[in-house]
Amino acid sequence: MNEWNWHSRWPAPAKLNLFLHVVGRRADGYHLLQTVFRFIDRCDWLRFSPRADGSIELATPTPGVAPDDDLTVRAARLLQAHTGCRQGATIHLEKTLPMGGGLGGGSSDAASVLLALNHLWQTGVPRGELEKLGLALGADVPVFVHGRNCFAEGVGETFTDLDLPPAAYLILQPPVLVPTAAIFGSPDLRRDTPAMRPADWRPGIGGNDLEAVACAAFPAVASHLAWLRQHAPDAMMTGSGACVFAAFGSEDAAATACAGMPEGMIGWVANGLTQHPLAEIAR
Ligand SMILES: C[C@@](CO)(OP(=O)(O)O)[C@H](O)COP(=O)(O)OP(=O)(O)OC[C@H]1O[C@@H](n2ccc(N)nc2=O)[C@H](O)[C@@H]1O
Numbered sequence: 001m002n003e004w005n006w007h008s009r010w011p012a013p014a015k016l017n018l019f020l021h022v023v024g025r026r027a028d029g030y031h032l033l034q035t036v037f038r039f040i041d042r043c044d045w046l047r048f049s050p051r052a053d054g055s056i057e058l059a060t061p062t063p064g065v066a067p068d069d070d071l072t073v074r075a076a077r078l079l080q081a082h083t084g085c086r087q088g089a090t091i092h093l094e095k096t097l098p099m100g101g102g103l104g105g106g107s108s109d110a111a112s113v114l115l116a117l118n119h120l121w122q123t124g125v126p127r128g129e130l131e132k133l134g135l136a137l138g139a140d141v142p143v144f145v146h147g148r149n150c151f152a153e154g155v156g157e158t159f160t161d162l163d164l165p166p167a168a169y170l171i172l173q174p175p176v177l178v179p180t181a182a183i184f185g186s187p188d189l190r191r192d193t194p195a196m197r198p199a200d201w202r203p204g205i206g207g208n209d210l211e212a213v214a215c216a217a218f219p220a221v222a223s224h225l226a227w228l229r230q231h232a233p234d235a236m237m238t239g240s241g242a243c244v245f246a247a248f249g250s251e252d253a254a255a256t257a258c259a260g261m262p263e264g265m266i267g268w269v270a271n272g273l274t275q276h277p278l279a280e281i282a283r
């Protein structure tokens, strides 16, 4: 893909979990999930400048995250270590996606860094290997490297690709940062939803098993969900929260509901993507 180069602005799209079931737990405490990932057209954006000194620098530190802990920096260093690459990069990250929002922003940033620098440094790591590398950074990273809307299993690393119909979503952003580990660690979490066959899933099937725990711990999530359900009964939370969303019949219908939000509520309309914008790179 020749159009992607050092001058490009690289997208890191958000995801929605169209349903999310906890079907078990691994010996190491990680939860076995079934979920459908859908990419949407709301993105963080990345730019890269080459560095001859081999170091990785983040020119735009993320508020509240030490640069060495930032998933963008960790992803770049992981790729360097994996390939023995001696080139470096300065990373410029333009954050749009809320942190701790269940939209996978940090994971998507990490995946786009892996895809972009693998291309720019010409390190030639195949996509499947990049997915495995991404898993070391977080359970959500592999799907963004994978690049297709899909039914995911395991901790989120085994994929059955899906063709999803176009959809317009209204997404509400409660003003809280939900810590994923605390939601998965709750004694109240239901962990025994029966597994389904990926081929049996259809849009509208399944709920989010993390939702009740997040709503109990964060009343703002519950109140945003209650408001959205007045307009769209199928509204649900994405990931471990905090954001909640609903599909509408058209972008106009979603925009109309958005325009009716009470003062102070933050929400926006996004369209479902047919695939990740970097899906064809390194394939
Ligand atoms: C819940 C989901 C659904 O897509 O999304 P988000 O809400 O984070 O967007 C993901 O599974 C989150 O993935 P990610 O955010 O990458 O999680 P990680 O950093 O790997 O894990 C954070 C912590 O959550 C717990 N965890 C995470 C994933 C999983 N399958 N089981 C778990 O028990 C573990 O305690 C882990 O230490």
Ligand SMILES: Nc1ncnc2c1ncn2[C@@H]1O[C@H](COP(=O)(O)OP(=O)(O)O)[C@@H](O)[C@H]1O
Pocket: 062, 064, 065, 069, 070, 071, 072, 098, 099, 100, 101, 102, 103, 104, 105, 106, 107, 108, 109, 177, 178, 180, 239, 240, 241, 242
């Ligand atoms: N580049 C990054 N963008 C967002 N969060 C990051 C980043 N690097 C590290 N983090 C950490 O990852 C956590 C989870 O962020 P994020 O992926 O945006 O939320 P979620 O997993 O709920 O979708 C943040 O609270 C933050 O501490």
